[in-house]
Amino acid sequence: MVTRTKVDLRSDTVTKPTESMRAAMANAEVDDDVLTYDPTAFRLEAEMAKITGKEAALFVPSGTMGNLISVLVHCDVRGSEVILGDNSHIHMYENGGISTIGGVHPRTVKNNPDGTMDIDLIEAAIRDPRGELVYPTTRLICLENSQANCGGRCLSVEYTDRVGEIAAKHGLKLHVDGARIFNASVALGVPVHRLVEAADSVSVCLSKGLGAPVGSVIVGSKSFISKARRLRKTLGGGMRQVGILCAAALVALQENITKLEADHKKAKMFAEGLNQIKGLKVDVNTVETNIVYFDIVEGSKIKAETLFKNLEEHGVFLMPESSSRIRIVLHHQISTSDVQYTLSCFQQALTGVQEENGI
Numbered sequence: 414m415v416t417r418t419k420v421d422l423r424s425d426t427v428t429k430p431t432e433s434m435r436a437a438m439a440n441a442e443v444d445d446d447v448l449t450y451d452p453t454a455f456r457l458e459a460e461m462a463k464i465t466g467k468e469a470a471l472f473v474p475s476g477t478m479g480n481l482i483s484v485l486v487h488c489d490v491r492g493s494e495v496i497l498g499d500n501s502h503i504h505m506y507e508n509g510g511i512s513t514i515g516g517v518h519p520r521t522v523k524n525n526p527d528g529t530m531d532i533d534l535i536e537a538a539i540r541d542p543r544g545e546l547v548y549p550t551t552r553l554i555c556l557e558n559s560q561a562n563c564g565g566r567c568l569s570v571e572y573t574d575r576v577g578e579i580a581a582k583h584g585l586k587l588h589v590d591g592a593r594i595f596n597a598s599v600a601l602g603v604p605v606h607r608l609v610e611a612a613d614s615v616s617v618c619l620s621k622g623l624g625a626p627v628g629s630v631i632v633g634s635k636s637f638i639s640k641a642r643r644l645r646k647t648l649g650g651g652m653r654q655v656g657i658l659c660a661a662a663l664v665a666l667q668e669n670i671t672k673l674e675a676d677h678k679k680a681k682m683f684a685e686g687l688n689q690i691k692g693l694k695v696d697v698n699t700v701e702t703n704i705v706y707f708d709i710v711e712g713s714k715i716k717a718e719t720l721f722k723n724l725e726e727h728g729v730f731l732m733p734e735s736s737s738r739i740r741i742v743l744h745h746q747i748s749t750s751d752v753q754y755t756l757s758c759f760q761q762a763l764t765g766v767q768e769e770n771g772i
């Protein structure tokens with residue numbers, strides 16, 4: 414088998430800036446974004462506020478910082494508690510920052526396989542104010558759309574609105590970790606602004622499926638963004654000529670939103686192809702966006718680390734989830750021929766092992 418150039422399926426965070434992004438970066442109009450407004454940052458923030466239907470926006474270095482700032486702005490009183498998914502990125506992959514840095518107490522509710530949390534369990538997790546002597550105070554509910562660890566599953570606008578109603582009923586705020594909100598919007602056929610209408614704040618990653626090299630944007634009310642700007646500086650996220658990065662993000666918005674549907678089709682194609690390979694299993698119906706989780710079937714005589722080594726030798730790179738569960742993430746720099754090549758590498762790896770074991 415002829416090894417091709419690298420097929421990097423570890424994440425949609427691995428994309429390289431395109432030539433048009435690099436040209437925009439080189440020619441970006443910039444200023445000191447801490448002392449005044451960097452004009453290109455201002456353009457990006459205005460565009461993101463418009464797309465999401467919120468009053469204002471703020472460029473931040475990462476999605477992790479975007480979520481941290483959002484939670485800390487909403488939970489700015491000691492003893493605050495946030496309700497979030499037990500399989501959410503904020504809870505699983507952000508070093509517990511809301512607690513270690515922000516002193517905010519997490520109260521997890523089980524994420525269902527479809528990425529939602531049961532509405533009645535969310536409501537049951539809200540602290541009874543009558544117990545204020547002993548309870549933390551619930552101030553915020555966090556959703557994640559699409560839900561990455563559940564396989565890039567999309568939360569419907571109806572579900573998001575319903576959670577928003579629960580938050581409003583109890584005087585709480587709603588934050589959406591919208592790292593891949595554009596993927597959810599495209600998959601559902603619902604405009605981003607409608608999908609997040611019920612949210613008080615959203616953190617949107619520019620550096621994932623949109624393919625920008627760096628950054629996220631948080632959106633919300635003018636008051637929220639004003640507090641967020643100050644907290645960004647506190648956390649060291651205030652940057653100077655940040656327009657260089659924002660210029661690439663503006664190109665990403667112009668060029669890559671329309672490519673997301675193709676990413677989703679490649680993910681479906683990959684899942685359907687994997688299911689044709691003896692020893693691998695994936696529920697194709699759960700593949701809604703650009704993320705595919707699949708399992709090595711028990712008895713297939715190959716371990717994930719063996720499979721990875723074999724694949725890496727053929728230029729294919731993945732992210733291990735466990736010894737038998739694997740994740741691949743599609744993005745605009747993976748072609749359909751890359752998908753077909755990768756499937757052939759999987760087939761070759763599995764067949765080789767099965768022949769060695771007389772299966």
Ligand SMILES: Cc1ncc(COP(=O)(O)O)c(C=O)c1O
Pocket residue numbers: 426474475476477478480502503557559560561590592593618620628629
């Ligand atoms: C759902 C989700 N939220 C937030 C983040 C954090 O983004 P960043 O890596 O830019 O900190 C990620 C992944 O990176 C993610 O997948």
Ligand SMILES: C[C@@H](O)[C@H](N)C(=O)O
Pocket residue numbers: 423424425426506561
């Ligand atoms: C691993 C995780 O932090 C990252 N957000 C990803 O999806 O690749």
